Amino acid sequence: MPSLKDVQDKIVGVKKTSQITSAMNMVASAKLRGAQEKMENFHPYADKFNETMSTLSGGGNTDQFPLMEVRDMKTVELVVITSDRGLCGSFNANIVKLAEQKIAEYEADGKSVSIVCVGKKANQGLKKTGKVRNQFLDIMSDFQMFNAREIAQDVATNFLNGTTDKVEVIYGHFQSVAIQKPVAQDMLPITPLESDEETEKQAVGDYIYEPSTEEIMDVMQPLYLNVIIYNAMLQVGASEHAARMTAMDNATNACKDIVSDLTLVFNKARQAAVTGELMDIVGGAEALKG
């Protein structure tokens, strides 16, 4: 039986931990709101962008754009996006696991794989593979479009000079506050977006293009890569906070359980002490009666 003092100290300690976890929960929920807002703000831009991309790429011939060139696939690059900070359950671990799975798949196919890590946790998880080509750390807490542009440029340069034949982005998709799923998305070569044939005919026929559809595509494609990366980063940002909220909620609940268990132990120990003392007194009295 542990001593009363030990149990009491432990209860105090666990209670303090639960204060911290519940505070982290609240911080995460506030940050989640910010991250979701950022996602909302990005929606109109992304929607409009995709709409125009699909009207434009509908009619054109895809071979002439270097970023759309489909080559014999020998090398694959994975852009793995995770958060910078931990304590968010298995969120980052799941993304890293998916990346490892992809690496194994591609290698079994005889392709060589390189990795670009975005976020510290990706780097920590994948460093040991020795395939990390580049890394962008400490940007996930407060990123902007230009961070995404930097990453997209880095990846696109490698694709254009033929070092990589295919690029995939792996990130945590934000489905809801409760569900975040790691997903892999093709990034390069750019695949033409599906478009509704009706709208396409109308749009392409009537528009005046300056300078020409091809040259507009040349400008838009790199921007499109930025959009893909930025979107993935936004998703990871929101998912991270949602995952942390859940993890911290679980931790707080676990603390409560531990405290109630410990309180039981404490009460038992105290009762045992009281009973012991009573026995002493009763025993002493009996002895005196003789």
Add this chain to the structure above:
Amino acid sequence: MAQQIHLEVVTPAGAVVNEDVDIVNAPGYGGDFGVLANHAPFLSTIKIGLLTYEQGNDRKSLMISGGFSEVSNNKITFLVESAEAGSDIDVDRAMKAKERAEKRLAQAAAQDDNFNQMRAEAALQRALARIKASKIA
């Protein structure tokens, strides 16, 4: 009251402008262009530069960079990577950025460094557009 066209400027961080205006002037690929109400459907890429629009006697300006614009159904939409209202621009900072960019441009040109030259040029254009935009607002 003259007919108006609806102007929307959208960036990844959200909509910056969303209102009816008389005329829009923007830096297109082949030079500046102006758009009035009921313009024909039109799509153009946008360079770094100055976007101005007028409502009555009110003239406002924005510094915009990199993207494209679309005109359809009496609505003009700009999709750009960044947009700053002229009144929000810190002129001193823009001036300093201009000097820095000029210095770097000279340096890159001396070393025949194409990549950095391009970057410095873009930075210079942004700084110049900011200065211009801040003068109008």
